Amino acid sequence: MNTRLDPVLSRIDSSLEASLERLMDLLRIPSISTDPANKADCLKAAEWLVADLKSLGAEVELCPTPGHPMVYGKIGPKTANDAPHLLFYGHYDVQPVDPLDLWDHDPFAPFIEDRESGKVIRGRGASDDKGQLMTFVEACRAWIAEHGEMPCTITFFFEGEEESGSPSLIPFMEANKDKLKADLALICDTSMVAPGVPSICSQLRGMLKDEFTLTGPTMDLHSGHYGGPALNPLREISKIIASFHDDEGRVTVKDFYDGVEEVPADILEQWKGCGFDEKDYLSSVGMSEAHGERAYSTLEQQWARPTLEINGLWGGYQGPGTKTVIPSEAHCKITCRLVGKQDPDAIRKNFRAHVESRLPTDAKVTWNQDLDGSPAAVMNTSRPEFEAARQALTEEWDREAVFAGMGGSIPIAGFFTSILGLDSMLVGFAEDDDRIHSPNEKYGLKNFHKGIRSWARILDAVSKI
Template sequence: MTDKARLDEVLAQLDAGQDDALARLLDFLRIPSVSTDPAYRGDVRKAAEWLQGELQQLGFEARVHDTTGHPMVVAHSPRGNARSLLFYGHYDVQPVDPLELWDRPPFEPELQTGDNGKVIRGRGASDDKGQLMTFVEAFRAWKAVHGSLPTDLILLFEGEEESGSPSLRPFLREHADELRASLAMICDTGLYSDGRPAITTQLRGLVGEEVVIRAADRDLHSGMFGGLAANPIMILAQALGALKDSDGRVTLPGFYDGVNDLDDSLARDWAALGFDATDFLSKVGLSQPIGEKGRTSLEMVWNRPTAEINGIAGGYAGDGFKTVLPAEARAKVSFRLTGKQDSEKIRAAFREHIRAHVPEDCSVEFHEHGGGPASVMDISDPAFALAKQALTDEWEREAAYIGSGGSIPIAGDFKQILDMDSMLIGFGRDDDRIHSPNEKYDVESFQKGARSWARILASLR
């Protein structure tokens, strides 16, 4: 039997089993696996055990591993001599608040008719249970048709991604030999905005900092002390305002060390996407792009680092007016990183920048809020071109290599701890309302997602 014939049988099996696959997903979505709320701890374990049972039925050696937080599910297919692949997803979900904004109970999922066809409505439908199950259904179909899987597979399904993954790095280090593979597959991303399939090949890193500046031992009358006493809000505003110059570049010394210009090949691919920044901004009530001069819009959100003020507080902000010099001011600041920027060097440079603006008789303190490097995948690995062609074949649209302005820390963890690149392929859409009431996942994304993974498995075996 030819490779094409073998694949065609698997795709036919997926098509024939669509109703059963949807029923399984709805069962999975009924488990309220909210990792951030201790009240749901038992339900998070129930979801892990549900996955373990499904994988054991497919012939995987599956185990629920306890951690200091929520469980990890690890599964192995019978070992052969083929290329090994690690598949990662998470089975925990976001809280449902505000509950009153849901059109139906969030853990009573159902199929509905949406604007563009059938959708699966319920918490976790897109993030990440529906995406995770595209893996499982592809494996199921392959096993049903051929009696075995096409390559060595390792599955890692996490139960605390929505809680910041506190147990993940220790778990990866402890189980590195068991989990290490030639390539990781992560299904926690989406289609490009126009609906074409995409492989995310780079992710920005992150540095988060909170800064608190204190001056007098109490709020002061601005008439009696204004012009003489230090004003923490003014000090903080001046320091934060000096983070960028008039061209939109960050002024911290050494900030751009390790930042690379966009590769010519990727630049052409991104230009071909036809991204319209004005249209993109219009969807959030804006119209004028700003940012670093001399850079394209996609460069600025995918391939350039930035500094942003996420929150600032101090003084009197209630109704009416109160003329005070506040005793304290605070701000939350984040940096998105690209290339090989060093997150800890940037954190240190930011702190030194703030200290340089603070008078001797005032105090400043800093609170770290996470950090990690950017992830850039080596797309010279032939697997990327093969997967891109498999996606193109399934969706009948040319697949694209894209970047992401956000951060998916697991990709960096796989690189740092397990020394392997990741292929980020997902089928979510911009309107899936992840983390919001009335989350949904298109039935087309679920079905074609599973078919996509079947094609990728066939191409990489």
């Protein structure tokens, strides 16, 4: 029996309806950060969070930025202790809801839906990230309600531009380094590797973006007058794109794999038993086999291997019917997901050299110069807080928690390291079918409930280190 934790867990269970109603209130606010028409709604969501944190007894500030405001709060035990100081990050903005006609209901009129697999919370932001953000806030609320204080010092840091590129984030962090000081950053914007399998993210892939235009003739040409003698940019760009990968699925750009490390054997063993269903993962999107590097499993391809993907390819006539032209230009957008110690700048340089070395006579390439890149983030799982959190999650879910990779990119984890010198721990309770960024977004009611309980357990475990 844990006389400190057990009353908190009981409080969470008995207060679930009130916790859920608070989440519903927040979900009703259409805080779409990318649309200027919703600027007032983003401010309203930030102000809602300020008021909610104040109700916990936290010292709270609404911090203006050139875009949407940051919410900053801090609360700690009444008597100083040696427990780690934790910084919790989440974002209150949401994705646009287009196309609206694909929603089965009003995106900002959240409700509970009964499904065969269990009840879910429907609404934009339910999973990404308001529902996840509130799991932590509600855990703190239960601690304070039972004990009158937190077991350790918590800094709350809520952003309102995550879904629109976070233009204000880095300047704010650099200007407020002292205010954001902590021992460890916590991020709740991730998912479980499989339903019911608690997961701590051990690595995130980085991102590199690039875009180029291949130009041949100075104008679109009549395919009868010039067909044959003319250079066709679409044909030439197709050849170049085909050269990006070999028959085994490996990227052929020079030194692309510099900094890529193999996954340790013990982590691979965890992944093998983590509940990931390769067949379901592939068949759910209409595939029967993985198409990446053949020497690696589907899970390794998703979590631990780098990629070079063609995201867009266009040129020439695309209207109805036929237009007999040879286009002047062809265009390509690519992204690379990066792992380990891959250097985005070096890869961009080598990628561009790869393209330029394959240009035929009379072709030229123009590069988009307004693109960026970020390296992968590898979590310091050797810290004792990680194993303490893993054990806490295991106890709550009655299932061995795993250190899992993630195929996506969460730049804030890298910023915490590069700007604040903080390690990050990412724990999330979303599921792969939550339809984040898509119509009919959901978040499991069980996940919300057990997510609150999980954070309460993690706070108890980590505060004892």
